[in-house]
Amino acid sequence: xxxxxxxxxxxxxxxxxxxxxxxxxxxxxxxxxxxxxxxxxxxxxxxxxxxxxxxxxxxxxxxxxxxxxxxxxxxxxxxxxxxxxxxxxxxxxxxxxxxxxxxxxxxxxxxxxxxxxxxxxxxxxxxxxxxxxxxxxxxxxxxxxxxxxxxxxxxxxxxxxxxxxxxxxxxxxxxxxx
Numbered sequence: 001x002x003x004x005x006x007x008x009x010x011x012x013x014x015x016x017x018x019x020x021x022x023x024x025x026x027x028x029x030x031x032x033x034x035x036x037x038x039x040x041x042x043x044x045x046x047x048x049x050x051x052x053x054x055x056x057x058x059x060x061x062x063x064x065x066x067x068x069x070x071x072x073x074x075x076x077x078x079x080x081x082x083x084x085x086x087x088x089x090x091x092x093x094x095x096x097x098x099x100x101x102x103x104x105x106x107x108x109x110x111x112x113x114x115x116x117x118x119x120x121x122x123x124x125x126x127x128x129x130x131x132x133x134x135x136x137x138x139x140x141x142x143x144x145x146x147x148x149x150x151x152x153x154x155x156x157x158x159x160x161x162x163x164x165x166x167x168x169x170x171x172x173x174x175x176x177x178x
Contacts, residue, residue, distance in 0.1 A: 033149040
């Protein structure tokens with residue numbers, strides 16, 4: 001019985017030594033993260049593209065506002081005159097108002113779709129460039145894993161693991177904005 005206990009003790013010492021030796025040979029596990037959305041808002045190209053989209057949005061919004069004002073005026077005019085109009089003229093004016101309303105809705109949907117598609121394309125292009133930079137940082141600094149930090153995925157992190165500022169700095173130096 002005593003021999004069995006001694007053998008178990010010796011075996012645990014030996015296996016512990018092998019585990020410790022194996023761990024000593026294992027390279028460090030290094031993790032970093034990048035807040036891609038924050039980086040997108042901080043890089044010069046992202047700011048420039050965001051401003052271009054905003055200017056385009058403002059122009060299109062002005063056109064929509066003008067169309068809406070025209071529709072509102074037409075509706076007010078119709079409401080004032082409708083009691084005095086013949087049935088066929090009243091129906092024609094109602095149809096015209098409905099057509100203007102439908103056109104306004106279509107313009108709004110088309111504007112939203114266009115702006116959304118352009119924003120996605122710009123974001124995809126910038127994220128593609130950032131991915132290359134992140135890969136170079138990962139290789140250069142021997143990261144095992146670099147995660148994207150966003151509200152839903154990374155619940156806790158140490159600030160020293162954040163490489164977002166470095167990604168932004170390198171991006172701005174590589175992709176200068178005119």
